Structure formats: C-alpha cells, structure tokens
Amino acid sequence: MQGNEMSVAFENRVFNRRSGLGGGRMGCTLVTGFLGSGKTTLLRHLLHHRGDLRLAVLVNEFADSDVDSLLLDSARLNSAFNLSTVALTQGCGFGDVNGPFRESVHRIVDSKHNFDCLLLETSGLANPDKFVAELEEVGINLDLTVAVVDAESIDKIINLDIVRKQLQHVDIVLLNKCDLASLSQISDAEDLLEGLTGGAKVVRTQFCRVPLDLVIDCTKIEALNVVKEVSSVPAVLSHESLPKMAFRGDMYANTSATISSISHSDDQPEAVGDRSKSDDLQAGLPQGVSFSSVTFECEFPLSLALFQSKVLRSMRSTTGLLRSKGIVWFAEDRESRFAFQWSGVKRVECMRGQPWESAPKTCLVFIGIHKFELESIILQLSESADPQTKVSSESGICKEFARTFAQKVATDGRFKEPSLHKEPLVIFGLKGSPLRGIKESHLNGALMRVVNGKGSIFLTATPSGEEHNLQILLCEESVVDDAWHEIRLAASAVISKLCKNFCPCRSDLTAHHVH
Numbered sequence: 001m002q003g004n005e006m007s008v009a010f011e012n013r014v015f016n017r018r019s020g021l022g023g024g025r026m027g028c029t030l031v032t033g034f035l036g037s038g039k040t041t042l043l044r045h046l047l048h049h050r051g052d053l054r055l056a057v058l059v060n061e062f063a064d065s066d067v068d069s070l071l072l073d074s075a076r077l078n079s080a081f082n083l084s085t086v087a088l089t090q091g092c093g094f095g096d097v098n099g100p101f102r103e104s105v106h107r108i109v110d111s112k113h114n115f116d117c118l119l120l121e122t123s124g125l126a127n128p129d130k131f132v133a134e135l136e137e138v139g140i141n142l143d144l145t146v147a148v149v150d151a152e153s154i155d156k157i158i159n160l161d162i163v164r165k166q167l168q169h170v171d172i173v174l175l176n177k178c179d180l181a182s183l184s185q186i187s188d189a190e191d192l193l194e195g196l197t198g199g200a201k202v203v204r205t206q207f208c209r210v211p212l213d214l215v216i217d218c219t220k221i222e223a224l225n226v227v228k229e230v231s232s233v234p235a236v237l238s239h240e241s242l243p244k245m246a247f248r249g250d251m252y253a254n255t256s257a258t259i260s261s262i263s264h265s266d267d268q269p270e271a272v273g274d275r276s277k278s279d280d281l282q283a284g285l286p287q288g289v290s291f292s293s294v295t296f297e298c299e300f301p302l303s304l305a306l307f308q309s310k311v312l313r314s315m316r317s318t319t320g321l322l323r324s325k326g327i328v329w330f331a332e333d334r335e336s337r338f339a340f341q342w343s344g345v346k347r348v349e350c351m352r353g354q355p356w357e358s359a360p361k362t363c364l365v366f367i368g369i370h371k372f373e374l375e376s377i378i379l380q381l382s383e384s385a386d387p388q389t390k391v392s393s394e395s396g397i398c399k400e401f402a403r404t405f406a407q408k409v410a411t412d413g414r415f416k417e418p419s420l421h422k423e424p425l426v427i428f429g430l431k432g433s434p435l436r437g438i439k440e441s442h443l444n445g446a447l448m449r450v451v452n453g454k455g456s457i458f459l460t461a462t463p464s465g466e467e468h469n470l471q472i473l474l475c476e477e478s479v480v481d482d483a484w485h486e487i488r489l490a491a492s493a494v495i496s497k498l499c500k501n502f503c504p505c506r507s508d509l510t511a512h513h514v515h
C-alpha cells in the first residue's frame with residue numbers, strides 16, 4: 001500500500017470506528033513502538049486487567065528465535081490467567097516465510113472462541129502499515145493503533161525512519177518509562193510527539209499502566225456482545241517467530257552453544273511482511289550499517305561471575321546494541337530461571353522467575369547495528385558457559401566477601417535482614433512501607449534499575465509474592481566496599497523519589513528512610 005492509500009485507509013478506519021460501522025467484525029488494537037519501549041509490558045498489563053474481555057494476543061518478533069515466548073513463559077502465563085493454551089505457533093508453517101502472520105490471524109478469526117479483540121504487537125523494527133493492510137484483508141477492523149515510546153531514550157532513536165513510520169498513523173502514544181525520564185525530557189518528548197503524529201493523544205505512563213478502555217475499543221465490544229454467544233475461553237497468548245538462518249563460526253566451535261543470526265541489509269533475503277522494506281530500517285543509520293540480530297542458546301549453565309564481569313562489560317562497551325532479552329540459567333543459582341532485559345539507555349533488568357519446568361537453558365537474543373559487536377558479546381557468553389573455565393565464585397573467598405557485605409547491610413535500618421542461605425550470593429532488600437503504600441517491589445525494582453544503570457555492579461531481583469529481594473555476587477575484595485557505598489547512595493535516591501509524594505511523618509518507615 002502506498003502512502004496516499006494508507007492515509008485513506010486510516011481515515012476510513014477512524015470514520016468506521018466513530019460511526020459504529022464495521023459489520024460486527026472482530027476489532028483489533030495494534031501496538032507498535034521501537035525495540036524495548038514497553039509493548040509487551042502493555043500486553044501483560046491488559047491481560048492482567050482484562051476482566052471479562054476475550055482477548056487474543058499475537059506477538060510478532062524481529063529476532064530469529066522464540067525468545068518472547070520463553071520470556072513471557074506463555075504456557076505458564078496462560079494457565080495463570082486461566083486461559084486455554086491455543087498453540088497458534090503450531091502449524092504456522094515457519095518454513096513459509098510469509099505465511100505465519102496471516103495464518104495466525106486467520107486462526108484467531110475462525111476460532112470458536114469468539115474473541116472480542118485482537119491485540120497485535122508488531123516487532124520493534126516493524127512498519128505497522130503493512131499489518132494494517134493484512135488485517136483489512138482477513139476481515140479484522142483496526143480499532144486503534146497505539147505507539148509505545150520510551151521517554152528516556154526517545155532523543156536517541158527519533159531520527160530513525162522506522163520510528164517515524166511507526167508514529168505516522170497512531171491514535172494514541174503511550175509515553176512510557178516516565179519514571180526514568182526527567183520532567184524536561186518528558187515535556188520535550190510530548191511536544192515532539194504531538195508534532196510528529198499530527199496531534200495523536202499523548203499519555204504519560206509508567207510500565208504502560210493505563211485504563212483498558214484507553215487502548216481497547218470497549219464500547220464497540222459491549223455492543224457486539226449483545227449478539228455474541230458468550231464463550232468461556234477469554235484469551236490466547238501466542239507468539240510468532242521467524243525462521244532461523246544459522247551461522248556457526250569457528251570461534252564458537254568448542255562451546256556447547258548454538259548461535260544463529262539475521263541481518264537486515266539489502267543483500268539479505270526478506271523474511272516476513274514487516275521486514276520487506278529494508279529501506280525503512282536502514283534510513284537514519286550510517287551508510288553500510290544495518291540492523292542485525294544474534295541469538296545465543298546454550299544448555300550449560302553460565303557463570304554469573306563471568307556474566308557480570310565479562311558479558312555485561314562487553315555489552316556496556318558496545319555503541320550499537322539496541323536490545324537484548326531472554327532467559328538465563330546461572331551456575332550459581334541453578335534451580336531458577338532468570339528473565340534478562342536490556343533496553344533503552346543501557347537499562348538492565350534481571351528477574352528471577354519460577355523454577356524450570358523443562359530442561360534449563362540460556363536463550364538470549366541481541367539486536368543491534370554492528371554485527372561484530374554482537375559477535376564479541378556472544379564470544380564472552382560462550383566463554384562464560386564453558387565448563388572448563390574456572391569460575392571464581394566457587395572459591396571460598398567469595399563466601400567471605402558475602403559475609404562482609406551482609407554485615408554492612410545489617411547495620412542499615414532501611415534494609416531487611418540480609419540472608420546468606422545461598423552463599424556466595426547475598427539476598428537483601430529495602431523494607432517496604434505499607435502505611436505509605438510503597439511496596440517492596442517498587443523500592444527494590446527501582447533500586448535494581450538505578451544500580452544496574454550505573455554499570456559497575458549487577459543486581460538480580462527475586463520477587464516472590466509480597467516479598468521482593470535483590471541478589472548480589474561479589475568476587476573481588478575491592479568491590480565489597482564500593483558496592484555497598486553505591487547501593488546505599490542509590491537507596492537514598494530511590495527512597496526520596498518514591499517518598500516525596502507522601503507526608504514526611506514518621507509512620508512505619510524508620511527515620512533512616514527519609515534521609
């Protein structure tokens with residue numbers, strides 16, 4: 001579809017929506033936005049708050065691996081949401097590069113589940129226009145197009161053509177990650193987005209927490225439901241991924257890892273609808289540079305000590321790494337599955353999840369603009385998974401560092417009593433404040449993001465019900481004091497930011513909390 005036709009289609013769509021036309025077809029909210037802006041976070045939020053709505057979810061991924069499915073842990077998520085797992089990925093014909101999307105949508109439309117609305121997340125490098133055309137063809141009304149934008153990193157990506165295309169026909173922009181951006185960054189971003197979108201509604205969000213009816217056309221759904229037979233199956237979480245193009249360089253020959261990669265340059269075959277215009281992807285990038293994606297899969301545990309000292313260091317030193325995500329199996333905490341996320345301005349999150357249900361493994365995808373940089377990260381990963389590599393955290397000395405660190409934590413009343421039951425890991429965390437409505441998860445989540453953002457220490461989070469702890473591994477004596485100093489400073493900053501909206505009376509927070 002050309003630009004003009006696109007605009008006409010968009011106008012028709014808006015007109016149909018406003019006038020209640022659309023012939024009783026299933027509606028759709030299309031979620032677009034650059035890599036790591038928060039699209040999946042929005043979907044999770046909508047699924048959690050969907051009430052009686054029957055939502056079908058389809059995720060389209062840039063990378064060559066089913067990482068989102070692993071990360072979302074979709075089978076478990078479906079059962080947590082009490083959803084039936086309809087495996088839309090099965091039989092989607094991944095060998096047929098253009099088929100999966102259309103086929104998945106057809107299966108949703110034809111499904112007996114009578115879905116109210118399809119939530120379609122396009123990949124972070126996709127031009128949403130192509131999906132609009134596809135949806136029309138399969139008989140789905142596009143109700144709303146929502147763009148999610150990272151408020152903290154918008155100025156770094158706004159000149160990429162693909163980002164401008166993503167913003168062209170949107171109805172609503174969620175200016176997300178406002179917790180990480182300054183007020184001036186937020187208001188500059190609002191002005192910019194209003195200009196670029198031709199007046200779309202811009203809404204500030206944190207973790208995409210928005211009322212459902214802002215991004216789902218519930219009025220139409222209510223009307224449709226009068227005539228719809230009510231079904232007990234409310235939603236499907238699905239995932240569409242792309243075929244692998246494997247490459248195995250000699251440098252990985254001795255490792256147990258599988259590495260596969262895709263590049264988006266003109267000499268590459270086009271793989272799926274959203275990637276057919278490599279021009280969109282290239283524009284705004286220096287000449288000769290293209291987006292690449294590399295996936296690392298490994299069935300040996302990674303050394304956490306090496307991951308933090310080598311892999312993360314290598315990631316931080318890259319200039320072109322845009323996104324990484326996946327699941328990690330650490331040797332120091334074998335029973336847990338960690339969800340790893342790198343997005344925006346080198347923001348790192350690593351959350352301990354449920355125990356493994358299937359064979360443990362690491363599966364990480366890296367997307368960036370310099371393939372050689374991605375490969376050097378992979379090399380570090382391969383080394384940290386090599387059972388021959390001596391892992392320093394196994395030596396008794398790390399246990400001593402852990403005890404010294406735990407003693408320091410125990411002297412600060414803002415923190416809970418630290419635990420050493422997983423030595424050499426130290427489990428610790430800030431106390432929440434129920435009276436002020438400040439949850440441990442907010443405090444410790446923010447603390448993890450601030451500390452990991454500085455880059456010298458790596459914290460992983462271990463949420464468990466109301467409790468939310470952090471984990472640290474210390475492998476060098478010199479790091480113990482520095483780490484504690486940095487964590488204390490970060491804790492003060494986090495507490496004062498989260499507490500500033502509350503009256504500073506002495507409640508359940510100790511005096512330490514309002515330093």
Ligand SMILES: Nc1nc2c(ncn2[C@@H]2O[C@H](COP(=O)(O)OP(=O)(O)OP(=O)(O)O)[C@@H](O)[C@H]2O)c(=O)[nH]1
Nearest residue numbers: 035036037038039040041124177206207341343349
């Ligand atoms: N601090 C902060 N982090 C956020 C917010 N929203 C999302 N994140 C984090 O940003 C990272 C990326 O979020 P996703 O929802 O996976 O982003 P995405 O757009 O789906 O990413 P891709 O599909 O890979 O392009 C995750 O670590 C999220 O937890 C927010 O408002 N504030």
